[in-house]
Amino acid sequence: MSTTVVNAGPDNQTWTGGNEPLKASYGKMMMWFFIVSDALTFSGFLAAYGFSRFKFIDSWPIADEVFTHFPFLHGVDAPMYYVAFMTFVLIMSSVTMVLAVDAGHHLNKSKVTIYMFLTIIGGLVFVGSQAWEWNTFIKGEYGAVKTKGGNILQFVDTEGHRVAIGDFAIADGHADRIQHERKDGLWFVSEGSLPSFSVEEVLSGLQANDNILVRTQLLTEEGAKTVLSRDESINLIKTYGVKVVEGANLQENEYGSPLFADFFFFITGFHGFHVLSGVILNIIVFFNVVVGTYERRRSYEMVEKVGLYWHFVDLVWVFVFTFFYLV
Amino acid sequence: MAHEHKLEIFRGALKFKSNTQKIWGVLIFLAIVTIIEVVLGIIKPEVLMGQVLGMKALNWIFIILTIVKAYYITWDFMHMRDETPGLRRAVVWTGIFLIAYLTFILLEEGGYVFDVYDNGYIKRDF
Numbered sequence: 193m194s195t196t197v198v199n200a201g202p203d204n205q206t207w208t209g210g211n212e213p214l215k216a217s218y219g220k221m222m223m224w225f226f227i228v229s230d231a232l233t234f235s236g237f238l239a240a241y242g243f244s245r246f247k248f249i250d251s252w253p254i255a256d257e258v259f260t261h262f263p264f265l266h267g268v269d270a271p272m273y274y275v276a277f278m279t280f281v282l283i284m285s286s287v288t289m290v291l292a293v294d295a296g297h298h299l300n301k302s303k304v305t306i307y308m309f310l311t312i313i314g315g316l317v318f319v320g321s322q323a324w325e326w327n328t329f330i331k332g333e334y335g336a337v338k339t340k341g342g343n344i345l346q347f348v349d350t351e352g353h354r355v356a357i358g359d360f361a362i363a364d365g366h367a368d369r370i371q372h373e374r375k376d377g378l379w380f381v382s383e384g385s386l387p388s389f390s391v392e393e394v395l396s397g398l399q400a401n402d403n404i405l406v407r408t409q410l411l412t413e414e415g416a417k418t419v420l421s422r423d424e425s426i427n428l429i430k431t432y433g434v435k436v437v438e439g440a441n442l443q444e445n446e447y448g449s450p451l452f453a454d455f456f457f458f459i460t461g462f463h464g465f466h467v468l469s470g471v472i473l474n475i476i477v478f479f480n481v482v483v484g485t486y487e488r489r490r491s492y493e494m495v496e497k498v499g500l501y502w503h504f505v506d507l508v509w510v511f512v513f514t515f516f517y518l519v
Numbered sequence: 520m521a522h523e524h525k526l527e528i529f530r531g532a533l534k535f536k537s538n539t540q541k542i543w544g545v546l547i548f549l550a551i552v553t554i555i556e557v558v559l560g561i562i563k564p565e566v567l568m569g570q571v572l573g574m575k576a577l578n579w580i581f582i583i584l585t586i587v588k589a590y591y592i593t594w595d596f597m598h599m600r601d602e603t604p605g606l607r608r609a610v611v612w613t614g615i616f617l618i619a620y621l622t623f624i625l626l627e628e629g630g631y632v633f634d635v636y637d638n639g640y641i642k643r644d645f
Contacts, residue, residue: 214606224610235618239625246629250637256560276557280550287546290596294538415568503596507589514585518560519578 217493223500230466234508237459238515244451251343251409253448254417255517257354261328275517278321279509282467285314286506289474293499296492301481304495308478311502315471322464329456332439335387336446337394339432344448346407347398348419357436360404361389361397387436394436395429409448456516463512466505473498525600528591545595552584 214221245252256271263274292307335357337345347355369390374382398404406425410418420428437446445453477498486492526541527534528548535541559567559577567577594600599607635641 214603214609216602216606221606224606228610228614231614232617232621235621239618239622242622243625243629246626247632247636249630249633272557272560276553279553283546283549283553286592286596287542290542291539293598294542500597503592506596507592510585510588510592514556514581518556518581 219493219497220500223497227500227504230504231508234459234462234511237455237462238511241455241459241515244449244455248449248451250411251449252411253409253452254415258329258447258452259325259517261333263324272517274321274325275513278318278325279513281314281318281321282506282509285311285318286503288314289499289502293492293496296486296495299487299490299492301484301487304481304486304492305478308474308481308495312471312474312478315467315474315502319464319467319471322460322467326457326460329453330439330441332446334446335389335436335438337391337429337433338435338437338444339428340434341432342444342450344409344437344444344446345428345433346417346446348405348407350403350405352419355404357389357394357397357438360401361393362400363389364393364396387438389436391429391433391436395426395433398426398429459512459516463505463508466508470498470502470505473501523601524598528595541595545591549588549591552588556581556584 216224259275260269260271261274262268262270288307288310292304292311295303295307333356334346334354336347337357339345347357347360349355369386370376371386372381372383374380398406402422404425405422406420406428408418408420408428412418435444437444439446440453440456442450442454442457444450447453477494480486480494481492486494524538524541526536526538528541528545533544535544559580563577567575567580569576571579593611599610
C-alpha cells in the first residue's frame with residue numbers, strides 16, 4: 193500500500209480503486225463522516241439549550257439544586273456526585289473499549305472478548321443510571337405553584353432550605369376533586385393525574401405556618417434565587433397562583449422554566465439513545481469476536497470502528513455534563 | 520495494516536512504553552480533570568465567581584477543561600494522533616468552525632431576546 197504513489201505513467205493505479213489517500217479504510221472513513229455529522233446534531237441541541245438559557249438568563253434553574261440525589265441516600269444533599277459517577281463509568285468503558293481495540297491489533301481473541309464484555313457492562317450501567325436519573329427528575333421532590341404567567345414559585349423556610357408542599361399544606365377533605373377519566377364521560381376527554389394539593393390548600397398552609405416563604409425564579413446578583421417576605425409571599429400565591437406542579441414533564445416542571453425540562457429530556461434522551469445503540473452494536477461485535485469471525489478475517493478492524501462510535505458517545509457526554517450540570 | 524502508535528502526550532513531555540500504558544495514563548489524566556471539575560462545581564470558590572468576558576470565570580474554567588478532555592479522548596482513544604494530517608484537519612476544523620459559528624449566532628440571539636423582555640416591551644411575568 194505504501195507503494196501507491198501518484199505519478200503520470202499510463203500504468204498508475206490512482207484511479208483503479210484500492211487507493212487510500214488518507215491511509216484510513218473505507219469503513220473507518222465513513223465512521224468519521226458519521227461522527228462529524230452527529231457531532232453537529234448534538235451541538236445543535238446544546239446550542240439551542242444555550243439560546244433558551246440566554247433568553248431566560250435571569251431566571252434559569254440552578255442545576256446543583258435540581259440534581260441532588262444519590263441512590264440509596266435519601267434526604268442527603270449530594271449535588272453532582274451521581275453525574276460524576278456516571279461520567280466516570282462512561283470514561284471507564286471507553287478505556288476498556290480502547291484496550292479491546294489494542295488487543296485486536298495483536299490478534300488476541302481472548303483479551304478482546306473480555307474487554308468487549310466489560311465495555312458492554314459499562315454501557316448498561318450508564319443507561320441504567322440515566323433511567324434512574326430520569327425517574328428522580330420526573331417524580332420531583334418538593335413541588336411548586338405555577339402562576340398565571342407560567343412562572344414557578346417554590347417554598348423555603350426562613351433559613352433558605354427548601355420545603356416540600358406536602359409538609360405544610362393543609363388538606364381540605366371536602367374539596368377533593370376526582371380525576372376525570374375517559375370511562376366517566378366523553379370517551380375522548382380525559383386529564384392527567386391531579387396534583388396532591390390544590391392552590392387553596394397550599395395557601396391555607398402558608399398562612400398557618402409563619403416560617404414558610406415563597407422563592408421566585410429570579411436570580412439575585414449573587415446568583416441565588418430571590419426569597420420574598422411573608423406578606424409578598426401570601427399575596428403572590430393568593431393573586432397569581434393557579435396550579436400545583438409536582439415533578440416534571442414536557443409542559444411544566446417544578447424546577448423552573450419548562451424549557452429546562454424539555455432540553456433535559458431531549459438532550460440526555462438523545463444521548464441515552466446513542467448509548468443504547470452503542471451497546472447493541474457492541475453486543476453484535478462481541479458475539480462476532482466470540483464465534484471467531486474476525487479471527488478468520490485476521491483483522492479486528494470492526495472492533496476499531498465500533499470503538500470510534502463508542503468514544504464519540506463518551507465525548508458527547510463530556511459536553512452534556514459540562515453544559516447541563518456544571519456551567 | 521501498520522500499527523505504529525505515537526506514544527508521547529503533553530507535546531512529548533510524557534512518553535509511554537506501550538500503547539496500553541498510554542491508555543491508562545490518559546485515563547488517569549481524564550479522571551483528575553473530572554475530579555477537579557466536580558470539586559470546583561461543589562465548592563464554587565468565591566474568587567472564581569467574578570465576570571470575565573461576559574461569563575463567570577468558573578464557567579470559563581469548566582469549558583476549557585471540557586475541551587482539554589475532548590482533545591485527549593479524540594487524540595488518544597479515537598487514535599486521531601495516528602491519523603494523517605489531512606483526515607485530522609478535515610474532521611476537526613470542519614467541526615470546530617461550524618459549531619463555533621452556530622454557538623455564536625444562537626447565543627447572541629438569545630441575549631438579544633432576553634434584552635427585549637428585560638426592557639419591558641413584552642411582559643412575561645403577569
